[in-house]
Amino acid sequence: MPSVPAAPLSGITVIDLSHVYNGPYATFLMAMAGATVIKVEPHGGEHLRSRGDMGGAALPFAMLNSNKRCVTLNLKAERGKALLREMVARADVLVENFAPGVMDRLGLGAADLRTLNPRLIYGSSSGYGKSGPYRDYPAMDLVMQAMCGVISVTGQPDQPPVKAGPALCDFSAGVHLYGAVMTALFQRERTGEGCVVEVTMQDSVYASLASNLGMLHARGGAVPPRTGNRHGGLGISPYNAYATRDGHVVINAPGDAHFRAILDVIGRADLKDDPRFNTRAARVAHMQEVDALLEAWTSLHTKQDVADRLLAVSVPCAPVRELSEVVRDRNMHERGSLQWVDHPGLGRVVLPHSPMVFEGSPRVPLQPSVALGADNEAVFGTWLGRSDAELEELSRAGVI
Incomplete structure (x- = not known):
């Protein structure tokens, strides 16, 4: 019998420090391509997990964190930083989407970590980037839609502008971050050296405005700001x-x-x-x-x-279609892009698999997201070699 091909990213270890949507989606794609993704969270859980008590965030967390190992780690404690450095020394990729400068202030910036592991791919994502005049502006999807021009072109021409329904800036950045990390891994195969890659939400969205920008170029000041459900460039009818x-x-x-x-x-x-x-x-x-x-x-x-x-x-x-129709889409379910899963915290729910299909390599089985710190023992104990007594002491000290 022929052997089953390994998943494309089998053997790649990713340290995921990201939160909410853009970073977690990038690392979700890595996990579903076969990478071992270790999600590192503070003791209270990352922001999206801690929004679960508001009723709407529990499912998004489950959607973006399938097939990840979840650990807790206090990165403000020196021993917590030391554990992260041990993880990085054994990893291939680190992903974070903190505000620019946060990791450097912790002593865990790209330069520090790549000194420990020159093969490390350090991937970061933020609203505006770590350079430029907007560097320190706070960024969430709504803010980015406004700054990027998305809101100005969305809505009816005789009505106020409205935001796009989906969090398109976050997820566009997540897809680009995945692409950047994969490109860097390919480069590492040639050179043996890792590198730092950066993706901003602002940069990721611009190209999606192509029709609107084309109309701006062609018509200048006469361009209408919004076209409703009509073509963004008013170049097609119907x-x-x-x-x-x-x-x-x-x-x-x-x-x-x-x-x-x-x-x-x-x-x-x-x-x-x-x-x-x-x-x-x-x-x-x-x-x-x-x-x-x-x-x-x-x-x-x-x-x-x-x-x-x-x-x-x-x-x-x-x-x-309404969302209740979309989650039951027969094409996506038949292809395995959507799957019914018995989730330990949410019951029976529909979760997405990766949109990327690798012919000849079967889909990685979908494993539901796990509880906060569920893999502390497996990662810090089995992988890093800490004894049960050491793990107990680290927990008492507030490190894990």
């Missing part, structure tokens, strides 16, 4: 959310062939040669008429019926 009998459906017809197919489906083939609609430029110039034409038809049908009919002729379209 491109909108349309009312149905039971909700809404989105339709995007970037090419003339798409729109001709729509006209066939809605029974208006007579409009194929109408000069208002026969080219993309014409449809953009008559956006309101295009939208009115489509909504007169979509409003007579259910959102799924509209989607089924248009998808059958290869028109990009989807029902606007």
